[in-house]
Amino acid sequence: MSTKESFPMLVLKKILHKPTRYPYFAQIDITNVCNLQCRMCPIHYLGIEKTHIDYEIFKRIVDNLGEIEEVALTGLGEPFTHPRIIDAIRYCKKRGLVVKVTSNGLLLRNDSVIKELIVSGLDAITFSVDSIQSHEKDSIAHRDATVLDNIERLIKLKKELRSETPRINIQTVLFKNRENDIYDVIKWSAVRPIHRVNVLRMHLYFDIDEKRPTREEEKRIFREFAKLRKKYNVRIDCIQDQFFTGIMGWVYKYFKYFLRLDSCCIRLLDYPLISQKGEMLPCCVLPECSFGNVLEEDIKRIWHGKKIAAFRKTYNTVERCSKCDCWRIKQVI
Numbered sequence: 001m002s003t004k005e006s007f008p009m010l011v012l013k014k015i016l017h018k019p020t021r022y023p024y025f026a027q028i029d030i031t032n033v034c035n036l037q038c039r040m041c042p043i044h045y046l047g048i049e050k051t052h053i054d055y056e057i058f059k060r061i062v063d064n065l066g067e068i069e070e071v072a073l074t075g076l077g078e079p080f081t082h083p084r085i086i087d088a089i090r091y092c093k094k095r096g097l098v099v100k101v102t103s104n105g106l107l108l109r110n111d112s113v114i115k116e117l118i119v120s121g122l123d124a125i126t127f128s129v130d131s132i133q134s135h136e137k138d139s140i141a142h143r144d145a146t147v148l149d150n151i152e153r154l155i156k157l158k159k160e161l162r163s164e165t166p167r168i169n170i171q172t173v174l175f176k177n178r179e180n181d182i183y184d185v186i187k188w189s190a191v192r193p194i195h196r197v198n199v200l201r202m203h204l205y206f207d208i209d210e211k212r213p214t215r216e217e218e219k220r221i222f223r224e225f226a227k228l229r230k231k232y233n234v235r236i237d238c239i240q241d242q243f244f245t246g247i248m249g250w251v252y253k254y255f256k257y258f259l260r261l262d263s264c265c266i267r268l269l270d271y272p273l274i275s276q277k278g279e280m281l282p283c284c285v286l287p288e289c290s291f292g293n294v295l296e297e298d299i300k301r302i303w304h305g306k307k308i309a310a311f312r313k314t315y316n317t318v319e320r321c322s323k324c325d326c327w328r329i330k331q332v333i
Contacts, residue, residue, distance in 0.1 A: 004069065017264045019312070022067045023303050024270040025284070027286065028073030029053065029080045032276075036104055040173075041057055042285045043076040052082045052277040057295075061278050066299045070098040075276075076284050080107040086120050092119035100124040102171065105147035114154050118163050126169040127151055131181040132188050148188070153192055171198045176211035179221050183228065190232035199225075199238040204323045204332065205285050215331050240329050260276040262329045265321065268312050272303070282311065285320050 004024050010285070013020060030045060030134045032050045066161045070276070071092055079085050079101045092099045108114050117125075147213055151168065158164075170189045172182055182199060191196050202212040213221060222241040229236055235245045239261070241255040254313075265282075273281045278295035281287060282300050291311070292302035304307065325332040 001105075006139040008189045009081065011259070013299060014259050014261075017260065017269065017312075019269045019303065019308075022300055023271045024068060025070045025072070026068050027064065027271065027273045028058070028061060029147060029273060029275050030073045030079055030085065030088060031077035031153045032075055033081045034076070034078040035106060036078070037079060038175075040208055042069070042203070042205060043067065043075065045286065046076075046287060048287050050077065051276065051312065052077075053159075055087065057276070058088055058297055059091055061274055062092055064098070064278075064294050064299065065097070068097070068299070070100065071177050072100045072101040072102065074100075075171075075273075078107065079103055089117075089120040089122050098123045100126070102128065104124040104144075105129050105150045107142060108154065111153065111157060114150075114157050115116065115119050115161065116152075118158060118161055118166065124165070124169060125154075126171045128171050128173075129185055130175075134179075136223065136285040152191075153217040165221050167195045169194065169195050169198060172200050173200050174213060174221065175202055176213050176217070177226070179213070179217075182221070183224065186225075186228050186233065186234060186236060190228070190234035194234075196235040196237050199236060199241075200238065201331075203285075203326055204311055207319045217238075218331075239327060250299075254287045256329060261327070265315060265324070268315065279306075282315070283309075285324075286318070289297065289318075 005021055010020065031052045032048060034041070034043070062071070073079055073085070073088055073092070080090065080103055083131055084103075089099050089101075096301060099122055101122065101124075103125060103233070122201075127147060129147055131145070133150060154168065155168075158166075170185060172185050186197050191224060202210065218240060222238070223234050223237065227243055228234060229242075229245075235249075237243050242249050244252055267283055272291075273283055274294055275281055275287065275290075278293045279290040280292055280294055280299070282291075287312070291308040292305060294302065323332060
């Protein structure tokens with residue numbers, strides 16, 4: 001039985017910048033290996049080894065999750081490069097966890113792999129898609145339309161197997177002067193059984209050549225999102241614009257500033273990243289910032305420990321954090 005705090009309490013804690021009683025969700029860095037070389041990816045700037053998590057260590061981490069109810073088996077790499085990703089999903093499901101992954105989708109090449117994924121029990125899969133047209137010379141992001149065929153096959157095989165899972169989401173990144181690509185992705189998703197489209201800001205952790213929209217340009221794009229939501233009845237989530245649908249979406253859109261999301265990193269209040277060695281980290285771009293090891297310490301003790309408490313107060317002094325507004329409403333100027 002879930003011991004998760006009530007929704008009103010969670011909202012109140014957001015407003016007060018207080019962490020949850022327990023991190024009910026965790027991201028596990030299952031691999032740093034990827035089949036793509038997107039130059040926007042933080043992996044190229046961190047100087048860390050590209051490795052898969054050891055499967056026995058992975059099981060020990062999962063066994064030590066305590067009250068955590070959901071996990072995302074996603075790090076800076078592509079989950080399906082891990083030779084035991086299906087085993088990892090099954091192990092988490094055996095432990096009663098809700099399991100999600102984020103993938104570029106290019107390795108789901110044949111029906112047998114997709115069927116294995118469906119029967120594994122995976123609850124949700126998010127595909128990174130930044131264009132429905134292939135851009136062979138573009139190494140910025142996920143712009144290989146091959147993934148669309150693989151998503152279509154997943155949809156077809158889910159229907160054949162009469163499976164409601166995995167639920168399919170699309171994730172896309174907003175680049176400057178490429179908003180038409182985003183609109184095309186949304187329209188493509190709207191006429192298929194896609195749960196939602198999640199739009200992210202391009203990060204500012206590291207200096208890359210690619211630009212992103214200004215705040216005024218974002219507002220214009222968000223107005224277009226509103227039109228697309230109405231026209232296609234599609235869920236478009238963007239933390240700077242709107243989350244959810246229906247009345248909850250309306251409440252978020254017009255009351256999000258009262259949540260004070262502009263003055264805190266909500267990741268530090270909601271959920272941690274667990275490294276391949278079991279270290280609890282704030283996020284993937286701070287691999288050196290460990291609050292404790294879940295293989296050696298109780299998660300709740302780490303979550304409310306002195307190290308993470310101090311970090312919550314001072315993280316804005318960390319250079320990478322000071323440049324980050326992926327989880328904020330307004331832009332860092």
